[in-house]
Amino acid sequence: MLKRKAVTSMCALVAGALIVTGCSDAADGGNNGGAENNNNAGNNANGGSGESATVEFMHLWPQGSSAQHHRIVNEIIEDFEAENENITIDLSVLSNEQYKDQITILSSSNELPDVGMTWAAGYLDPFVDGNMFAPLDDMLEDGLRDEFVAGTLEAYEKDGQSYGLPLELNTVYVYYNKAIFEEHGLEAPETYDELENVINVLNENNVEPIALGNRDSWTGSMWYMYFADRIGGSDVLTNAINRSGSFEDPALVEAAAKVQEMVQNDSFVSGFNGLADEEAKSMFMNEQSAMYMIATWDLPNYTTNEDVPQEFRDNVGYFKFPTVDGDGDTDSFVGGPGVGLFVAENSDVKDEAKQFAAYFVEQWGSRAVTDAGVIPATVVDGDALDLPDMYVDVLQDLNDATNLTLYADVQMSASVAQTHLDSIQALFGLDMTPEEFGAKHEEALSEEE
Amino acid sequence: MSNKWFITLYLLPALLLVGILIFIPLVLTGYYGLMRWDGIGAMEFIGLTNYINVMQDGMFWQSAGHSGLLAVFSTLSLAIYLAVSMILASKIKGSDLLRKIYLLPMLLSSVAIAQLWIKIYNPSNGMLNEILAWFGVQNPPLWLADPNIVLYSIFIPILWQYAGFYILIYYAALKNIPESIIEAAKIDGASPFQIAYRIKLPLIMGVVKVTIVLAIVGSLKYFDLIYVMTGGGPNGASEVMASYMYKLAFGTNNFGYGSAVGFMLLIITLIVTVIIRKVTADKEELQY
Incomplete structure (x- = not known):
């Protein structure tokens, strides 16, 4: 009897402790820096100068x-x-x-x-x-x-x-594992047909081609944006968002169709709609997949970050999103501040x-x-600084860039962005046709007008 | 001084806390629901528009359906918890240790549990699919990515998370049944199943009813595990009322509409609670 009491009171204690830590976590969130700098504020008061x-x-x-x-x-x-x-x-x-x-x-x-x-x-x-x-x-x-x-x-x-x-300022590239590419005799693709070929070869050899964490659907959105840019030119998406164009524009529907074509070709890792971006990234970094699309904020992982094995860092290269059916300018980037x-x-x-x-x-x-x-x-001034090669290349690409299209979900108002991100998941999950995808955006955008 | 004054005095601090922390925000939420408000700028009074829109919002009813499904599952799983506690309460070997094992997930935070199960469900590296591959399954399910099964996938960790809590309650209730009643039943020749079903269960019915209310209300406002594991995705397939409310308020900056959804959540929960109380109300409580 006594023992049971002890157990229950232990439980109560632990549960209580959890509640308390839960609360203090939240409070911490709010006051974190405040506490950190209380002494600063104190110093200031002591300093006592009027201004x-x-x-x-x-x-x-x-x-x-x-x-x-x-x-x-x-x-x-x-x-x-x-x-x-x-x-x-x-x-x-x-x-x-x-x-x-x-x-x-x-x-x-x-x-x-x-x-x-x-x-x-x-x-x-x-x-x-x-x-x-x-x-x-x-x-x-x-x-x-x-x-x-x-x-x-x-x-x-x-x-x-x-x-x-x-x-x-970040621009989006496709990063790839040079060692895996070499092993299967592949080269960084410059056209969509070459990219398809790369994917087919990798699939035949049981290598997951592209890591994608579409639970965070802004990642899938970047693929869609690049297709839109290459197929319809650098303005088509921006115009659709600012209402001088439309999401039912044939180029944008075509872009959505291309996304689904890639999904049907098994281009992305299985279960990507349930994976977070972090999980997809770790697949790429553990060499379980050959490619991964992300913005340049990830560059340290492929260059200077000492926590990542040197061997892997040496194996990572990047390529600009390829042209599609001969269309598109590879110096046009998705990205933004x-x-x-x-x-x-x-x-x-x-x-x-x-x-x-x-x-x-x-x-x-x-x-x-x-x-x-x-x-x-x-x-x-990139030359004046001692930077890894990949940085020098990226800074050079920025100089040569002809266009920078701001991330779609950032361009949109919060509620349209939510519709966009949900629709991206449905599009990648093949739950929605490219036409429905366009119509859904039109509906959300017209509600805002 | 009269007794009543003392009672009032002693109740006042609690009353104030509950009032400030619970009832005033409740009223405020209902009030914000009458506004067009992005959470930042000025509010604009738009009457019942938000509430009418909620009524016609397919996404809301879909998420309400998911919450309802969750409530049904949670209630059914109470039977499992009850069975386990009956076994634990009978004097089997190691029941002390088992009870502690069942209690463990209750001591973990929801976020930790969610992270753990995300790893287990990982389609290519996860424990579950590795085991399935071991048994020769060719295309194992994409647990969190397949809109048709994602809700069920999430339900498993929820079942696991709350096992300890309900087992603890049932266990305590079962231990309170006087040994003499069980002894008498045994002498009368009752089988263990009869003892469980005809004697123990009716005697703890009051507790069972409370747990049913707890399970259903808890499910209707469930949020944390779903938010961490899928964020309501893919494309709303695992959205529940609370996650939908959060998405509207903080994701789309639509605080007015989000508040209206929150208030609807409260009303639905209240109605359901009243119904359960009515349905399970007994003419007479059994006494030992």
């Missing part, structure tokens, strides 16, 4: 999952605080998904941090409409505008005003916040590419 200001800054690179990013941010903050003794940066760090939720919640109660991170285009719209983000044109006119790679700032513009300073900095409109310390944002962007570029392997949205 001191505290700028709240929130980013989404926690120490655990993005150690290098996290360190660079901290270094930049330290340098900034050393140069501007009257300004203290109050830092909060959240992981990606938590960050998105938190920003939404904070903005609904008008408590956005003074400086934070945002995504481009469709994500930005409600914040701009709700007057949450400050226009940044005044600070760009002081020469800062020239620091950015042409075309990146535009993604953060609305009605001719800029609302974000992009930090990253990743996160950018915003300054809150109702910030009490707007000038200091802008000063910090500008400083951050200037410092970020060269540090990010050398230390974290991020392709920055600011112009970097």
Whole structure:
């Protein structure tokens, strides 16, 4: 009897502990950085100079999952605080998904941090409409505008005003395992027919051709976007989204049909609709599949990341998405700026916040590419830096790029993007015909008008 | 001071907490449901439009259907839990150890369980399909990618996750039955099955009814495992009401509509609870 009591009370204890840790996790999410920098705030108060200001800054690179990013941010903050003794940066760090939720919640109660991170285009719209983000044109006119790679700032513009300073610029490639290709006498394809051939040969030899994690359906969306670009040209998708075109355009229907053709040819790993991108990536990195499409944010894994075996890194190459039936320009890319900095409109310390944002962007570029392997949205002198070959190639490709089409789900408003992503899963799962796929988008887009 | 004042005083803190944390947000959710609101800008009052749209929303009813299916499964699985606890409560060897083993998943967080089962279900590297391949199965199911079976695939870890909880409840109830009743039945020549079905089960019926309510209500608002394992996909095949609500509010920034869905979820759960209480209401509770 006593023993049973002990067991039950143990259970109660453990369950209680779980609840408590559960709660403190959530609280942690909110206050993470606050606690980290309480002492900073304290110092500031002690410093006691009348004109001191505290700028709240929130980013989404926690120490655990993005150690290098996290360190660079901290270094930049330290340098900034050393140069501007009257300004203290109050830092909060959240992981990606938590960050998105938190920003939404904070903005609904008008408590956005003074400086934070945002995504481009469709994500930005409600914040701009709700007057949450400050226009940044005044600070760009002081020469800062020239620091950015042409075309990146535009993604953060609305009605001719800029609302974000992009930090990253990513383009999408197909990465492939040279060793597997060599083993089967294959070469990087330049046309869709060659790609089909590669896939057939790999399938005959029981090698999974392409790793795809379409549970995160933005990955499948990139395949569809490239087909659209190669078949219909660089404008067709963008026009369909901004309503000067249509998703029932023959080129877009054809692109959707090509996707299904690839699925029917067993091009992708089995069960891709149930796999997360991370799982697909690990298949490619464990040499269980020969190809994998991802943006350049993954470059460190194939070049500098010491946690990945050297042998594998040496075996990875990339190719640009091939031409389809003779159509398309391989220098046209899918991609776009990743996160950018915003300054809150109702910030009490707007000038200091802008000063910090500008400083951050200037410092970020060269540090990010050398230390974290991020392709920055600011112009970097690639030759002056000691970079792996693949980076030099990618930076060169960026120079030669004829077009950059922003990710479809970023271009769209949040609710259309959700329809797009769900439809992509259905399209890849062969639950929807290419015509239905087009019609579904038209329906969602016309509801917004 | 009168007794009533003391009662009020002692109840007040709990009342305040429950009010602030539960009832006020409930009312607010219903109120937000009357608004067009993207969660960021200004709210616009649009009357019952959101609620009317929910009524006509195919995706909502599909997810409600999935939630209902989950509730049916959970209720049926109570029979399994009950059978297991009956075996454990009879004095078999190692029942102490087994009970602890059954309890283990309850101590894991849902996210950990979800990650574990994602690995098990992995179509090419997963434990399950490796075992199937071992037995010569040519095209093993794509557990989480096939829209026709994904809901059932998710149900297995849910069954496993809650086993410990219900077995613990049943076990405690069964242990409370006085030994003398069982002894008497044995002397009268009742078989073990008769003892279980005609004596033990009626005696713990009150507990069983509570667990039925718990299981059904829990299923209707189920969220975490599904959110981590499939995110409601592929293309809504495993969407339940709570994940649909989350997707609308946080995925599409449609907080007004999301709140309306949340309020509908509350109403449906309330109605179902009332119905179960009515159906299972007994004229007389059995006493020892």
